[in-house]
Amino acid sequence: MKKKQKLLSLFLGIVLVVSVLSGGCDYLSQPINSDNTDSTSTPIDADWTFPTPQQNLPELANYAMVVAMVKPAVVAVDVEYITQDIFGRQTVAVASGSGFIIDPSGYIITNNHVVEGGSTVTVTLSDGRTFTASQVVTDSRTDLAVIKVDTLGEDLPFVYIGDSSALEVGEPVAAIGNALGLGITMKGGWISRLDAQITVDQSVTLYGLIGTDVAINEGNSGGPLVNMAGEVIGITSAKIAEVGVEGVGYAININSARTFIEELVKKGYITRPFMGVAGILTVDSSIQSYFRLGIDRGVLIRGVSEGGPAEKAGLMANDVILAINGQPVLTDEELILAIHGKKIGDKIEVSYFRDGVTATVTLTLAETPPPES
Template sequence: GQSGAGSGWIIDKDGIIVTNNHVVEKASKLTIELSDDRIFEVATSKVHRDPITDLAVIKIEASNLPAAELGDSSKLRVGDWVVAIGNPLGQGLRAKEGTISGLKVSLPVDVGQTLDDLIETSAAINPGNSGGPLVNMQGQVVGITSAKISGVGVEGMGYAISVKAALPIITQLISSGYVTRPYLGVTLATVTPYLATIYRLPVDKGAAIAYVAPDSPADKAGLKANDIIIRFQNRDIANTGDLLQALHNAKIGEEVTITFVRGKETRTAFPRLIESPPPSG
């Protein structure tokens, strides 16, 4: 297979490294080279990933490593100098400096996947230094750079996930290997005016339920395949992305109000969201 390079940084002296999910997700094996030239071969079972936030942690068999110091990303201001550090294309450590041009930026990275609390910077972020740290002038990590996110942002700008947003995800990946989120238990398809015409649907936008998982919150609340969700809590739902985003912002254990269309009737369901099951595989 192809080989690719990305960057990462040490968050724990006992061998825990943070990087991007997209750097490691397709890898069949990983080789980690530390700044002191030590090399570790890592089985993919030692990699815990969260595709939604593009974060991953890797455990290597090492101790007393120099762990990075974390900074407070909420204290950053537009105009502050930052440095993106990485090992682009395996050429050794490189630092790209720039200033912060935006804070708390939201970007749609994928369908139903909008990332919030991003740091926008003029420091160049490319596939090689992706996953590396964005550091402040005190040398503290304030963000995790991502070329994947930068690819959908403003031309010439780099983007990093703020440490404040990333830390709860990283902590869950270290402790349980995956991230739990609110779970409804449906497979969805977006309703468009075109589909509405062909299938004579009662509405021309919304999130149509293609499948309901047995015993899921959706199932227990009486939602069925072919129902079209048009509101979640008090938020209008025009497509599947809207619904997924609303779900991410909800809480595990919360009873939510879903307005849906079944046939000619508009109805309401009150599912209680549960913790998402572990990812399969």
Template sequence: MVTSISTDIKASGRTRGGPSGSGFIISTDGYVLTNHHVVAEAETIKVHLKDGRVFTAKKVGEDEDADVALLKIEASNLKAAKIGSLDALKPGAWVLAFGAPFGLEHSVSAGIVSGKGRSLRWNQYVPFIQSDVAINSGNSGGPLVNINGEVVGINSQILSSNGGSIGLSFSIPIDLAMDVAQQLKAGGKVARGYIGVGIQDVSDEIAASFGLDRPRGALIGSVEKGGPADKAGLKAGDVITGVDGQKIEDSGELPFLIGAVKPGKSAKIELLRDGKVKTLSVTVGAKKADDEVASSDSTGNKQRRLGVVVGELTDEQRVDAAADGGILVRDVEDGPAADAGIRPGDIILSINRQPVSSVSQFRELVSKLPAGKSVPVHVVTRGNARFLVLRVPE
């Protein structure tokens, strides 16, 4: 039985109408799934059933990372949605989206699955189902249903240039949503795996400079000191290509694979290091907020070949950046460094895979760089470590 959901939000002592959305019943005793963003600020939540009954819902729990919320209404002998499996869902399969777009309750739209496992920059813990089903305001939280009448996803968001549906709709996979629901029901919160690495995509140039056969995997730009990855021996410059046997083609796949591992459990991390395949076992920790560090100015010297002015790091700057070595970029002129994306305030940790600990060492390494070749440069930018590709001048 599909539901629509309306909310009231109290602000500055006044009550105003909040966002409306959709949802669906997952148990006969009144548990309802919807999106976190539908009920996030709600003081009062009303669940409207298809038979006309309206219930005030209690918020059992919500998970912003997955954009899932679990509600409870005091009712019994309800008709629950039939939960399907994502395994059989393939691109090209027909799906239906139920909901209340713009308040038009009990609406349905049809389309096909465009892809699975989509990673969106603003939500790294969900491998979204992409479809061309029309989803609009009010559809959020409603079920995505396969041709057998089974729920395979929760309609969550769209990409659009005009605010309306243009055929790019994204739904939360039902297996992930049901796992979140069970955790919320059991303890009111969700435990999500974390290993303490900063990652980036592997571009064509990075793949070539690291000796990879093609762009694939997740390149580690930084490893948190004392974190799970550090304890397991992972290093900056490693390219993670799989987790527990599941291959990683795009860096965006890593967060939700690790996030799905329960803290305290071990995960097998497959990686490439210096062209060699390795497998390390990591005891996964619990996700925590990212810390940010900043760097400040210092004195330094100009490296004419690359068009960059560098200086030594102070002890305070090194501690702030959590770096064992490195040098500070004071200024960047037009040239190879600027073209690579190096900016003033960056900290250079290594160049061409060679660690840098002083300005004099940096000069020596730069003098030996192969002319006309592309080399990786490991830098810290505003606390985030990443690899850039620098083209050495002829």
């Protein structure tokens, strides 16, 4: 039987986004699209800052020491959902995931897909203490969420943050989380790939992921991926499995996530560089024929946002973008990556084709409009 690769459940889903960190490209989904309805949260604290990464923590001798260090700050996340049966009767369903405490005052990181749509979110520490979320901020494009709990004056254990840019293929790591909803457990392995990308569905491709051979199961989502110093270097998110092949796990790298998490807490949504074009399509022979284009390469834009950067620069629906800052873009993914790593306010040179003529305009990237309340 022919082997068929498939993306497993992603433990309720996963999506990511563009990063503007100094290290360059990280990950993104559709930052150039005008739709920004993915972030719908209310801010928690405008003055909160993400914890500073640790410097030169010593490596521990074995996994047992890593678990002893990290496990107290890893939580089981239980989410209640109100569902309706075919007769219209409401019932309560419960799903489980993982998270980890990054601030002793009660800030917990997890995945958006772990808490999305939940009516009640409860976290349980490994010592048995349980807290109900007072607020949850989420962003589906990054698949990130922050749970805030009222600690009632208790100082909670917390993880140390590492530097994911220093990772190397072959480095040992551990995933700690609420695997299969059975409580906090650990699986060890190695980093097998850096800057990985996977396609979740037709509209979302994930970039900048950490690939690992650590065995990841449903319920691990939102838990920490840690190095041998016990530092969090990733957020466990998804698993790809192929028939007859051992599963490959993926995690969001913490360097990318930190900027987004801080914005979520401060603003309730994530700002993104905004080009103001929508409905992008890679031009191939079928697209060329269907839209009767006079060119067989580039990226077709099907629309522009009213008053957005593209419209202001003179771009129009059905223009074909050929290059950004002189670098050819041949696919929709390449166009996304060309914006990837740019900052709000950056000026870019966009070469395009229209009605048999090639021209270039200067476009200033804006901030993606906040979601409507």
